[in-house]
Amino acid sequence: MKTKETPCLVIVGSIGIDTIETPREKQIEILGGSVSYACAAASFFTKTGMVGIVGNDFPAEYRALWEQMGIDLAGLQTEEGKTFRWSGVYEENMDNRRTLLTELNVFEHFMPELPDSYRSAPYLFLGNIAPALQLHVLEQMTEPKFILIDTMDLWINIAREKLIEVIGKCNMLTLNESEARLLTNTHSLMEAAKLLLSWGPQFVLIKKGASGSMLFSRDNLFLLHAFPLADFKDPTGAGDTFAGGLMGALAESNNTDEPAIRRAMLYGSVTAAFGVEEFSLARLARLDRAQIDARAEQLKSMCTIS
Amino acid sequence: MKTKETPCLVIVGSIGIDTIETPREKQIEILGGSVSYACAAASFFTKTGMVGIVGNDFPAEYRALWEQMGIDLAGLQTEEGKTFRWSGVYEENMDNRRTLLTELNVFEHFMPELPDSYRSAPYLFLGNIAPALQLHVLEQMTEPKFILIDTMDLWINIAREKLIEVIGKCNMLTLNESEARLLTNTHSLMEAAKLLLSWGPQFVLIKKGASGSMLFSRDNLFLLHAFPLADFKDPTGAGDTFAGGLMGALAESNNTDEPAIRRAMLYGSVTAAFGVEEFSLARLARLDRAQIDARAEQLKSMCTIS
Numbered sequence: 148m149k150t151k152e153t154p155c156l157v158i159v160g161s162i163g164i165d166t167i168e169t170p171r172e173k174q175i176e177i178l179g180g181s182v183s184y185a186c187a188a189a190s191f192f193t194k195t196g197m198v199g200i201v202g203n204d205f206p207a208e209y210r211a212l213w214e215q216m217g218i219d220l221a222g223l224q225t226e227e228g229k230t231f232r233w234s235g236v237y238e239e240n241m242d243n244r245r246t247l248l249t250e251l252n253v254f255e256h257f258m259p260e261l262p263d264s265y266r267s268a269p270y271l272f273l274g275n276i277a278p279a280l281q282l283h284v285l286e287q288m289t290e291p292k293f294i295l296i297d298t299m300d301l302w303i304n305i306a307r308e309k310l311i312e313v314i315g316k317c318n319m320l321t322l323n324e325s326e327a328r329l330l331t332n333t334h335s336l337m338e339a340a341k342l343l344l345s346w347g348p349q350f351v352l353i354k355k356g357a358s359g360s361m362l363f364s365r366d367n368l369f370l371l372h373a374f375p376l377a378d379f380k381d382p383t384g385a386g387d388t389f390a391g392g393l394m395g396a397l398a399e400s401n402n403t404d405e406p407a408i409r410r411a412m413l414y415g416s417v418t419a420a421f422g423v424e425e426f427s428l429a430r431l432a433r434l435d436r437a438q439i440d441a442r443a444e445q446l447k448s449m450c451t452i453s
Numbered sequence: 454m455k456t457k458e459t460p461c462l463v464i465v466g467s468i469g470i471d472t473i474e475t476p477r478e479k480q481i482e483i484l485g486g487s488v489s490y491a492c493a494a495a496s497f498f499t500k501t502g503m504v505g506i507v508g509n510d511f512p513a514e515y516r517a518l519w520e521q522m523g524i525d526l527a528g529l530q531t532e533e534g535k536t537f538r539w540s541g542v543y544e545e546n547m548d549n550r551r552t553l554l555t556e557l558n559v560f561e562h563f564m565p566e567l568p569d570s571y572r573s574a575p576y577l578f579l580g581n582i583a584p585a586l587q588l589h590v591l592e593q594m595t596e597p598k599f600i601l602i603d604t605m606d607l608w609i610n611i612a613r614e615k616l617i618e619v620i621g622k623c624n625m626l627t628l629n630e631s632e633a634r635l636l637t638n639t640h641s642l643m644e645a646a647k648l649l650l651s652w653g654p655q656f657v658l659i660k661k662g663a664s665g666s667m668l669f670s671r672d673n674l675f676l677l678h679a680f681p682l683a684d685f686k687d688p689t690g691a692g693d694t695f696a697g698g699l700m701g702a703l704a705e706s707n708n709t710d711e712p713a714i715r716r717a718m719l720y721g722s723v724t725a726a727f728g729v730e731e732f733s734l735a736r737l738a739r740l741d742r743a744q745i746d747a748r749a750e751q752l753k754s755m756c757t758i759s
Contacts, residue, residue: 240640334546337683358664361681370678370755375667377643406759413758449676452719452753453712 154196154219156398157265158185158391159284160274160297161254162199162223166234167383167426169241174381177427178209179233181274181297184384185391187431188418189272190216191439192395196265198222198284202230202253212432221262228253241382242356261287270398272390273317275299278309285316293403295319295394296348297386303330315347318403321390323354336361350408352393354386362405362412369409374420374446381426385419388431392418417442460502460525462704463571464491464697465590466580466603467560468505468529472540473689473732475547480687483733484515485539487580487603490690491697493737494724495578496522497745498701502571504528504590508536508559518738527568534559547688548662567593576704578696579623581605584615591622599709601625601700602654603692609636621653624709627696629660642667656714658699660692668711668718675715680726680752687732691725694737698724723748 160182166175182199189195196219203225213220231254234247259280269292273281281296288294296317302310303326310330314320320343324336331339336353340363343351351363355373362369393408393415400407417439424430466488472481488505495501502525507516509531519526537560540553565586575598579587587602594600602623608616609632616636620626626649630642637645642659646669649657657669661679668675699714699721706713723745730736 335683337681355664358661359678368681368755370681371758372665372676372678375643375674375676377641409758447758449674450756450758452677452715452756 151264152194152219153264154268155193156189156270156272156394157196157198157222157261157268157288158182158189158272158274158394159198159222159259159281160185160276160387161231162201162205163231163233163254164205165383165427166232166248167381168236169381170237170239172380172426174426178212179384179427180231181384181387183213183428184387184422185272185274185394186213186218187216187428188388188391188415188422189395189398190218191418191434191436192392192414193270193398195219195395196222196262196268198259198261198265200224200226200253200257200259202226202228205230212428216432222259222265224257224260226253235383237382241379259284269293270394271295272394273297273313274387274390275302278302278306278313282309282313282316285313293318293397295321295390297321297390298326298330300326300329311346314343317348319350319352319408320348321352321354321386323356323386327351327353350405352412354389356382356385360389360412360416362408364405367405369405369412371409371412371416372446372450374417374442375449376420376424379423382423383426385423388422389415389419391415413443413446414439417446457570458500458525459570460574461499462495462576462578462700463502463504463528463567463574463594464488464495464578464580464700465504465528465565465587466491466582466693467537468507468511469537469539469560470511471689471733472538472554473687474542475687476543476545478686478732480732484518485690485733486537487582487690487693489519489734490693490728491578491580491700492519492524493522493734494694494697494721494728495701495704496524497724497740497742498698498720499576499704501525501697501701502528502574504565504567504571506530506532506537506559506563506565508532508534511536518734522738528565528571530563530566532559536560541689543688547685565590575599576700577601578700579603579619580693580696581608584608584612584619588615588619588622591619599624599703601627601696603627603696604632604636606632606635617652620649623654625656625658625714626654627658627660627692629662629692633657633659656711658696658718660695662688662691666695666718666722668714670711673711675711675718677715677718677722678752678756680723680748681755682726682730685729688729689732691729694728695721695725697721719749719752720745723752
């Protein structure tokens with residue numbers, strides 16, 4: 148069911164059918180992809196429009212799940228062919244994962260075209276796809292207020308110049324520690340962040356997985372812990388869930404100053420902590436806002452020095 | 454110069470002459486040891502008495518440095534023989550270090566006897582020595598108000614039962630992530646902390662190096678980031694500096710409830726962050742309280758969500 152209503156947040160990224168093996172469990176052909184995790188997380192906070200591509204083999208139940216979460220699918224393309232497939236295995240400590248298989252399929256020729264209803268959305272999250280496609284999406288937006296961009300080592304290695312060009316047009320860049328070091332060729336995260344800020348964005352958000360995240364701006368640094376979990380099942384998509392929840396909460400607050408971003412990070416972080424408790428979107432699908440709010444209060448109190 | 458005044462905090466631990474090599478620099482025969490770092494850090498906050506042993510080869514300048522920092526040396530034994538020697542090398546990323554040499558020397562027969570002036574001190578930090586010696590120190594105290602115990606993998610492996618006995622008599626246990634897992638045979642830090650609390654202490658403080666620290670109690674969890682540094686020279690003794698600063702600040706506050714411990718951790722953390730900026734006690738020797746307070750305020754604001 149498509150809608151003409153303008154979403155408050157537009158997210159572009161990959162949609163995959165994943166096969167994931169952890170030391171304790173293997174799940175086959177489950178719903179994954181950066182835009183799937185990010186839109187699911189954002190949907191708790193704001194009206195979110197998805198931009199992505201699937202093949203005509205894409206299970207109707209996965210589409211129904213997104214619709215049930217209130218995600219606007221007007222920007223979802225369905226093409227002849229197979230949906231992107233990804234398969235990976237986590238090592239014993241869950242810290243490292245190896246990719247076993249990547250089949251681009253319809254994703255190989257993805258050209259993201261935004262429906263008219265999306266173009267005036269104020270918030271935009273350019274999830275992890277080729278920098279040229281991120282730029283193409285950005286250029287279709289008429290009045291973006293705040294743009295977050297994510298990336299990965301692949302693009303840093305093969306499309307560095309284009310990536311830096313797009314980063315310069317965004318308000319905030321998110322990447323993990325090793326990507327920050329790779330992109331800047333700098334070991335110190337403090338030095339890396341300073342260089343990244345010099346390329347244009349007002350904020351650089353460095354993700355450190357279970358060790359939390361760091362928000363750098365010209366004058367400030369904010370340090371946030373991850374919500375501590377006794378156990379979790381699958382960390383796949385945690386970074387996308389974090390970023391999606393963050394952008395959803397930011398859009399909901401309709402405020403983009405640093406205190407607002409700190410609060411939005413808190414929401415993104417706890418949403419991600421729910422997400423990893425189960426595979427795919429299983430935990431997010433039965434999560435409600437009150438649970439998120441309660442965990443956000445808990446995390447805040449765990450970080451408070453009186 | 455010995456004093457009859459009762460220190461507010463007594464600390465026992467090792468005193469070593471260290472030779473340390475990092476990827477960029479090597480320093481030979483410098484002042485080290487857990488009680489040296491811990492007393493130096495505590496000295497910014499409270500009157501601190503040292504319990505340790507050196508040989509008659511111990512350089513007068515090192516003793517003079519401790520005195521200059523106001524550390525009470527009534528509990529320092531000087532014996533015939535050589536001072537404990539330790540030598541280690543840090544790998545490229547500074548995350549791992551290898552021990553090249555350990556010469557116990559006079560430390561091998563260390564039997565810590567407390568001067569009368571120390572026995573009624575309210576705060577006690579049992580630094581990393583054999584659990585039987587930690588117990589021997591503890592038993593000489595007449596009215597300890599708050600006891601912190603540290604340990605290491607060696608004692609977990611060779612003196613586990615005695616260690617658990619001493620832990621049961623302390624208010625707080627500090628150890629690093631891998632030691633917590635080793636001692637409890639549990640991978641999850643949350644589960645490990647729960648088990649450690651069941652052995653008696655009201656607080657378990659898990660040190661995570663540059664990733665910060667976690668304070669567990671029966672009902673609460675507090676998460677503290679390390680003060681972020683663009684660069685540092687030598688992480689040796691950081692955990693002892695952290696714990697010493699923490700106990701010093703706690704003694705100064707004369708309060709042992711959880712909010713007081715959270716604040717004391719903040720002070721310990723920033724003191725440790727100064728310490729690693731140079732080798733040995735070089736940075737701490739020219740540090741002043743105003744610098745510590747300023748950095749504590751900075752770190753607090755870096756962790757604040759409004």
